[in-house]
Amino acid sequence: MSKYPVNHRKEPHYRKAKQKGYRARSAFKLIEIQKRFNIFKRAFYILDLGSAPGSWLQVTKQYAIENLEKYNDDHYFRSYYKIMGVDLKKLTPIEDVEIVRMDLTNKELMNKINEYFNREKLDLIISDASINKSGNRFSDQAKQIKLCYEILKLTKFLKHKGNFVIKLFQGKDYEEFYKVLKKKFINIKSFKPKSSYKKSNEVYLIALKKK
Numbered sequence: 064m065s066k067y068p069v070n071h072r073k074e075p076h077y078r079k080a081k082q083k084g085y086r087a088r089s090a091f092k093l094i095e096i097q098k099r100f101n102i103f104k105r106a107f108y109i110l111d112l113g114s115a116p117g118s119w120l121q122v123t124k125q126y127a128i129e130n131l132e133k134y135n136d137d138h139y140f141r142s143y144y145k146i147m148g149v150d151l152k153k154l155t156p157i158e159d160v161e162i163v164r165m166d167l168t169n170k171e172l173m174n175k176i177n178e179y180f181n182r183e184k185l186d187l188i189i190s191d192a193s194i195n196k197s198g199n200r201f202s203d204q205a206k207q208i209k210l211c212y213e214i215l216k217l218t219k220f221l222k223h224k225g226n227f228v229i230k231l232f233q234g235k236d237y238e239e240f241y242k243v244l245k246k247k248f249i250n251i252k253s254f255k256p257k258s259s260y261k262k263s264n265e266v267y268l269i270a271l272k273k274k
Contacts, residue, residue: 086117087117093122093123097122100226102189103126106127109144109185109186111191112214114154115153116155117148117155117157119189120154131144145179148163149163149165149175150162151167152164163175168210172217173217173220176220184223192230201234208240214229234264237266240268241253247270247273248273
């Protein structure tokens with residue numbers, strides 16, 4: 064039996080998501096992360112991994128559009144944005160967003176990223192990707208960490224001082240992954256959004272300013 068609410072339609076974040084036109088309650092996790100860490104500052108080229116059903120892409124597009132006006136100055140600026148979402152599941156299209164239906168571990172994904180962004184470096188990579196949970200916290204955590212290491216390889220596309228957000232499950236391999244991330248980024252913060260289910264063992268690592 065699921066440890067989360069059976070009737071999720073009565074859950075406050077679900078209702079709020081529907082009211083605001085978001086595809087899922089997970090939109091508020093990304094909004095919380097932005098409010099706390101300002102990861103979208105001057106972010107125009109953005110990669111979203113594990114995108115289904117598309118709520119993070121919706122939020123990302125909103126911030127990218129805002130950035131076109133907010134950061135139109137003499138500092139780092141682009142006159143347009145590029146957003147790519149990747150997931151093995153089929154997503155309903157979002158205007159002006161590139162959606163790639165592909166496994167995150169597929170080597171062809173790197174070619175797709177290079178092609179879409181014209182081999183230019185990305186400002187931000189975000190990942191809400193998750194394995195299909197079996198219910199065994201130990202094996203699920205191990206599988207999730209393995210996926211996270213695969214995702215970490217994609218930070219090669221991130222620019223100097225670019226930001227990275229990734230979801231993990233808390234467990235014995237968490238600290239080791241944190242240390243690996245610390246070697247690649249100047250500042251690492253662990254964060255569990257209020258909009259996450261209280262009983263969930265998910266946590267997000269916010270990696271700021273790639274070295």
